[in-house]
Amino acid sequence: xxxxxxxxxxxxxxxxxxxxxxxxxxxxxxxxxxxxxxxxxxxxxxxxxxxxxxxxxxxxxxxxxxxxxxxxxxxxxxxxxxxxxxxxxxxxxxxxxxxxxxxxxxxxxxxxxxxxxxxxxxxxxxxxxxxxxxxxxxxxxxxxxxxxxxxxxxxxxxxxxxxxxxxxxxxxxxxxxxxxxxxxxxxxxxxxxxxxxxxxxxxxxxxxxxxxxxxxxxxxxxxxxxxxxxxxxxxxxxxxxxxxxxxxxxxxxxxxxxxxxxxxxxxxxxxxxxxxxxxxxxxxxxxxxxxxxxxxxxxxxxxxxxxxxxxxxxxxxxxxxxxxxxxxxxxxxxxxxxxxxxxxxxxxxxxxxxxxxxxxxxxxxxxxxxxx
DNA sequence: GGATCAACGAAAATGGAGCA
DNA sequence: TGCTCCATTTTCGTTGATCC
Numbered sequence: 001x002x003x004x005x006x007x008x009x010x011x012x013x014x015x016x017x018x019x020x021x022x023x024x025x026x027x028x029x030x031x032x033x034x035x036x037x038x039x040x041x042x043x044x045x046x047x048x049x050x051x052x053x054x055x056x057x058x059x060x061x062x063x064x065x066x067x068x069x070x071x072x073x074x075x076x077x078x079x080x081x082x083x084x085x086x087x088x089x090x091x092x093x094x095x096x097x098x099x100x101x102x103x104x105x106x107x108x109x110x111x112x113x114x115x116x117x118x119x120x121x122x123x124x125x126x127x128x129x130x131x132x133x134x135x136x137x138x139x140x141x142x143x144x145x146x147x148x149x150x151x152x153x154x155x156x157x158x159x160x161x162x163x164x165x166x167x168x169x170x171x172x173x174x175x176x177x178x179x180x181x182x183x184x185x186x187x188x189x190x191x192x193x194x195x196x197x198x199x200x201x202x203x204x205x206x207x208x209x210x211x212x213x214x215x216x217x218x219x220x221x222x223x224x225x226x227x228x229x230x231x232x233x234x235x236x237x238x239x240x241x242x243x244x245x246x247x248x249x250x251x252x253x254x255x256x257x258x259x260x261x262x263x264x265x266x267x268x269x270x271x272x273x274x275x276x277x278x279x280x281x282x283x284x285x286x287x288x289x290x291x292x293x294x295x296x297x298x299x300x301x302x303x304x305x306x307x308x309x310x311x312x313x314x315x316x317x318x319x320x321x322x323x324x325x326x327x328x329x330x331x332x333x334x335x336x337x338x339x340x341x342x343x344x345x346x347x348x349x350x351x352x353x354x355x356x357x358x359x360x361x362x363x364x365x366x367x368x369x370x371x372x
Numbered sequence: 373g374g375a376t377c378a379a380c381g382a383a384a385a386t387g388g389a390g391c392a
Numbered sequence: 393t394g395c396t397c398c399a400t401t402t403t404c405g406t407t408g409a410t411c412c
Contacts, residue, residue: 376410376412377409377411380407381406384404386400387398388397389398391394
């Protein structure tokens with residue numbers, strides 16, 4: 001990338017703002033210019049003339065001129081025969097979009113429609129492999145819409161179908177819940193695992209903040225592009241400080257959200273959230289479900305793990321224990337006729353023995369004691 | 373009063389995912 | 393390749409208790 005920029009700087013000397021009155025910016029091989037149409041025509045001619053000599057061959061068929069509706073005819077006339085497409089609507093640009101509000105909305109709607117389909121596919125997978133589907137969503141899928149959220153303002157409303165798809169299709173398939181996920185539970189699930197959530201963020205709610213943060217973070221660069229200042233440098237310390245501030249703001253907003261939820265949720269749920277915040281309590285959610293390493297939970301294990309995390313009813317649990325008492329998760333853990341008391345004891349015993357075997361000889365578990 | 377240590381929290385570093 | 397975010401781990405600085 002750096003070498004490409006150095007190479008392209010030779011061309012930019014020839015087509016600079018001082019010579020063409022066109023404000024411009026280049027990202028790798030994508031060259032963008034803004035100005036009056038007549039100036040742009042001259043600028044384009046210079047690009048075509050000087051580009052190939054440094055190895056930059058402009059492709060007219062892939063080049064777009066975006067004009068205001070009142071200048072459309074003029075644009076078509078000036079660029080006739082050049083191969084450049086002239087439009088008054090807009091065009092996709094570096095993963096974002098430039099153009100009219102209608103064009104931007106149409107672009108985002110198409111993207112959202114595509115993502116909703118992907119969420120649907122993942123929901124289908126979640127029915128048989130919920131752990132893998134959850135991991136694919138949190139580690140991968142939800143990052144796909146981050147670039148659009150950062151670069152296109154005012155799209156929160158357009159992202160609502162995606163949020164609806166997550167809430168009504170993905171979460172029920174993933175969690176096998178037979179109850180409707182309300183506003184509060186959805187907010188809890190959108191918090192990071194370390195705060196007791198599941199890190200399934202809401203694209204609708206995050207869009208405005210992410211766009212605002214992106215604008216603030218790139219403001220210095222934007223000002224330099226507008227001023228066509230190619231020599232000035234952005235103060236990295238200022239950017240670093242901005243990042244820290246944003247990170248702090250995000251964390252404090254998460255804490256505020258958590259505190260609000262604690263006030264409206266059941267005492268048992270709040271206690272579960274508190275336990276879920278313990279170190280290591282969310283490892284099964286944050287690790288990659290690699291089967292060979294034993295990190296993968298099957299569908300029963302995953303659904304049970306989430307049910308235990310939030311105190312939801314565990315499916316398939318008998319209503320009455322063999323001891324005769326009413327059965328529930330707490331009773332299962334303490335009933336002397338069940339196996340969990342022994343399992344817990346044996347796991348601690350075996351782990352201690354295995355660690356001792358690494359440094360001691362003659363380690364045995366619960367040897368028969370010699371008579372007194 | 374100075375030296376030492378443990379505990380704690382904040383900051384930095386690391387690793388893994390995405391995107392252009 | 394270089395940027396983002398997030399979770400986790402490591403490092404560093406501060407504080408308080410204890411001992412000489």
